[in-house]
Amino acid sequence: SAVISQKPSRDICQRGTSLTIQCQVDSQVTMMFWYRQQPGQSLTLIATANQGSEATYESGFVIDKFPISRPNLTFSTLTVSNMSPEDSSIYLCSVRDRTLGTEAFFGQGTRLTVV
């Protein structure tokens, strides 16, 4: 399995500001993903974080709003930019790698509230 540490675990932010969420994995992994879980909703994939290149964004998500970095195979960051109350959600980091099996592993999530 993989142990994933996300920081911060929660935050309350002012609208118009930005927050960067960190995801650290205890082993090198091929795939890292960022999901959003809005209140009472399921998980929606924001993007796939690619090591050494630009992230691959899903429909409805753009780099200017959710810039992602992945400098190596164990670390990634997601920034939520120019936040509005609609960005209040849980943001989850997920990893997947053949050496870990077929399933994806998830961090504990970052609970973001924008006021």
Place this chain on the structure above:
Amino acid sequence: AQSVTQLGSHVSVSEGALVLLRCNYSSSVPPYLFWYVQYPNQGLQLLLKYTSAATLVKGINGFEAEFKKSETSFHLTKPSAHMSDAAEYFCAVSGTGGGNKLTFGTGTQLKVEL
């Protein structure tokens, strides 16, 4: 494209009763299928997975699921519900490539009553 549909956003059972959470998938390629559980204020934990081996899959905490290709279903069951089973349950699908993303269903909130 792949998708999953979970019927019933809320399911309520009595303690000791059968738990049945429904999941139907749509996939143009042989899928991998997963059930995850999310307890309040926590991340997702894998319950069980289907990866083209046995069609009846056993997972943690007494849960199991059966892959039925003819019905495109992967329903989650547990013979006897426990209070600690109260949580949100998500069905997910992916392709069989290791890098494929998971697509999640809308989730089912399970409530267990005395």
